Amino acid sequence: MVTLAIAKQTLEDMLRRKILLILLIVAVAMIALGPSVGFLSPRESSAVLRSLGLAVILLAGLLITVLTGIQVIPTEIERRTVYTVLSKPVQRYEFVLGKFLGGLFTVFVMIASMGIVFIGVLRYQEGRFATEMIQGVMMTFFQMTLLGALAIFFSTFATPVVNFFLSFGLFIVGNMSAVTESLLNNKNVATRLIAGAVHYAIPNFGNFNIQNKLIHPQVVIKDMNVFIMQNIAYALIYSAVLLLLAIIVFDRREV
Amino acid sequence: MAAAVSIQGLTKTYLDVWSKTEIRAVDNLTLEVEEGEIFGFLGRNGAGKTTTIKMLLGLIFPTLGTATVLGKPIGDTDAKAQVSYLPEEAYFYEGMTGWDTMDFYARLFRIPEPKRSERIRQCLKDVFLDESAWRRPIRGYSKGMRQRIGIAQALINDPKLLFLDEPTSGLDPIAHAELREIIVNVGRQGKTVFLSSHQLPDVELTCSRVAIIHRGKLLTSGKTQELTAGDKVEITFSGGDAALAEKVKAVAGTCEAKNGTCRVPAVDPQKVNDIVDLIRGAKASVVSVVPHRRTLEEVFVDTVMKAGAN
Numbered sequence: 041m042v043t044l045a046i047a048k049q050t051l052e053d054m055l056r057r058k059i060l061l062i063l064l065i066v067a068v069a070m071i072a073l074g075p076s077v078g079f080l081s082p083r084e085s086s087a088v089l090r091s092l093g094l095a096v097i098l099l100a101g102l103l104i105t106v107l108t109g110i111q112v113i114p115t116e117i118e119r120r121t122v123y124t125v126l127s128k129p130v131q132r133y134e135f136v137l138g139k140f141l142g143g144l145f146t147v148f149v150m151i152a153s154m155g156i157v158f159i160g161v162l163r164y165q166e167g168r169f170a171t172e173m174i175q176g177v178m179m180t181f182f183q184m185t186l187l188g189a190l191a192i193f194f195s196t197f198a199t200p201v202v203n204f205f206l207s208f209g210l211f212i213v214g215n216m217s218a219v220t221e222s223l224l225n226n227k228n229v230a231t232r233l234i235a236g237a238v239h240y241a242i243p244n245f246g247n248f249n250i251q252n253k254l255i256h257p258q259v260v261i262k263d264m265n266v267f268i269m270q271n272i273a274y275a276l277i278y279s280a281v282l283l284l285l286a287i288i289v290f291d292r293r294e295v
Numbered sequence: 296m297a298a299a300v301s302i303q304g305l306t307k308t309y310l311d312v313w314s315k316t317e318i319r320a321v322d323n324l325t326l327e328v329e330e331g332e333i334f335g336f337l338g339r340n341g342a343g344k345t346t347t348i349k350m351l352l353g354l355i356f357p358t359l360g361t362a363t364v365l366g367k368p369i370g371d372t373d374a375k376a377q378v379s380y381l382p383e384e385a386y387f388y389e390g391m392t393g394w395d396t397m398d399f400y401a402r403l404f405r406i407p408e409p410k411r412s413e414r415i416r417q418c419l420k421d422v423f424l425d426e427s428a429w430r431r432p433i434r435g436y437s438k439g440m441r442q443r444i445g446i447a448q449a450l451i452n453d454p455k456l457l458f459l460d461e462p463t464s465g466l467d468p469i470a471h472a473e474l475r476e477i478i479v480n481v482g483r484q485g486k487t488v489f490l491s492s493h494q495l496p497d498v499e500l501t502c503s504r505v506a507i508i509h510r511g512k513l514l515t516s517g518k519t520q521e522l523t524a525g526d527k528v529e530i531t532f533s534g535g536d537a538a539l540a541e542k543v544k545a546v547a548g549t550c551e552a553k554n555g556t557c558r559v560p561a562v563d564p565q566k567v568n569d570i571v572d573l574i575r576g577a578k579a580s581v582v583s584v585v586p587h588r589r590t591l592e593e594v595f596v597d598t599v600m601k602a603g604a605n
């Protein structure tokens with residue numbers, strides 16, 4: 041109950057920020073209007089919409105997740121609202137979890153809003169529900185869950201600016217998970233070691249990018265459902281570990 | 296009676312990054328606050344008041360020493376359920392309304408509905424926050440209104456022990472007086488109040504016991520009455536001639552004659568009988584024998600100046 045109260049407060053606080061509203065409006069406008077620009081055949085227009093929609097959702101989701109994740113805890117400390125909260129019968133782990141969940145709800149609301157518009161426009165364009173696109177949006181959400189947990193972890197000891205670059209940097213490196221995976225079989229031992237370290241220590245954000253596979257159906261995945269479930273499990277377990285670390289650090293932190 | 300707060304050798308040091316020296320924000324502080332008293336924790340700016348309170352609430356951690364709050368170690372959740380805190384400046388989520396702020400804090404105390412709404416209403420009324428402001432965002436509140444809602448949130452759990460960090464500083468005289476009244480009321484309900492302040496007239500009016508800290512160190516503590524009770528007595532008498540005045544002056548050191556009345560401002564208690572005997576022996580009449588009271592401000596200035604000289 042305490043955790044949820046903190047999450048609710050965090051969500052409401054974030055949703056009052058104009059920057060998120062602006063982001064949402066821009067993203068939705070791009071998704072809704074993108075395909076109608078230029079002279080495109082219905083087929084082309086649908087292909088544009090598919091890649092544009094997922095890309096916009098990813099980009100907006102990325103900004104929202106990082107902006108939220110790096111600031112929910114530091115803002116409390118900077119504005120000293122944390123004094124009143126932590127002097128109440130609130131455990132520090134409840135505070136960290138509440139802040140994380142509040143940020144996650146924010147990201148969920150934003151991605152879900154964009155996703156609904158995207159799927160709706162696509163339904164209008166193609167005359168059917170594109171299930172695989174729903175899966176794509178869902179994967180973006182879990183990818184952001186993992187990124188959010190990473191930003192929350194860094195936020196327990198790094199300043200928001202440092203955290204911004206750390207989170208973004210690791211997101212980019214983690215997106216090359218296919219590359220690091222292929223390097224695991226490299227002949228050079230040093231390359232293998234470095235690739236291994238990077239591959240296993242940094243979250244494999246790349247695994248969630250099923251967009252390409254959806255947009256180019258020739259890439260075969262044996263079982264899409266299994267693949268998705270694996271990725272969700274990966275995101276949840278890795279996030280749990282990051283949150284645990286965040287709690288351990290925050291428990292010792294003076295506010 | 297049980298101690299509401301018991302502090303043993305509490306110390307907090309900070310490392311000054313520039314000069315590489317150690318700052319002792321709180322230095323080997325030992326202190327007891329009894330249940331049910333309004334306790335004044337006095338000190339100049341930077342004396343270590345806030346640091347002490349933050350340690351007692353588990354927001355920062357002591358370098359040395361221990362403390363118990365309501366008989367439990369620092370940070371104990373059961374104890375925290377019966378404690379509340381008004382930070383030095385009341386900090387709020389600016390976009391939230393007064394009511395929602397109270398609702399949020401009530402949830403942190405796990406107060407269920409419908410009791411939650413009842414408590415919120417009661418507390419907002421107790422601090423005289425205008426009802427038209429309840430549903431407005433705190434962003435638009437005046438300093439006085441913020442302080443009221445700050446106190447209201449500190450009352451929401453009907454606490455046994457309140458930590459109020461300089462609650463009256465920066466308020467206009469009316470808001471100031473009202474807030475002091477609220478604090479006295481809280482004390483009448485049998486709650487323990489740990490009041491950090493340097494508004495000495497307030498403290499003198501409200502606190503039954505005080506401690507003075509300076510540069511992190513405890514200088515003195517005791518009942519307000521006893522601290523302000525001077526060790527001197529003032530005697531006035533009328534009648535008597537210049538010879539009497541001279542005799543009294545010889546014993547007491549001074550004797551100011553004016554319009555046929557003589558005033559002996561600061562007499563050692565042991566000499567009172569001698570002087571009274573002198574007066575009566577000369578057939579003059581004693582008008583008054585009054586123990587000298589010092590204001591808390593005088594006590595504070597004296598104590599701190601003496602410590603500063605060392």
Ligand SMILES: Nc1ncnc2c1ncn2[C@@H]1O[C@H](COP(=O)(O)OP(=O)(O)O)[C@@H](O)[C@H]1O
Nearest residue numbers: 309318320338339340341342343344345346347
């Ligand atoms: N985080 C900190 N780092 C370094 N010095 C600090 C810190 N917090 C407080 N201090 C120092 O500790 C001393 C006591 O501060 P404080 O407890 O806020 O005093 P008060 O509340 O009595 O005005 C001051 O000298 C202050 O500068």
Ligand SMILES: [Mg+2]
Nearest residue numbers: 344345346383
């Ligand atoms: Mg202070």
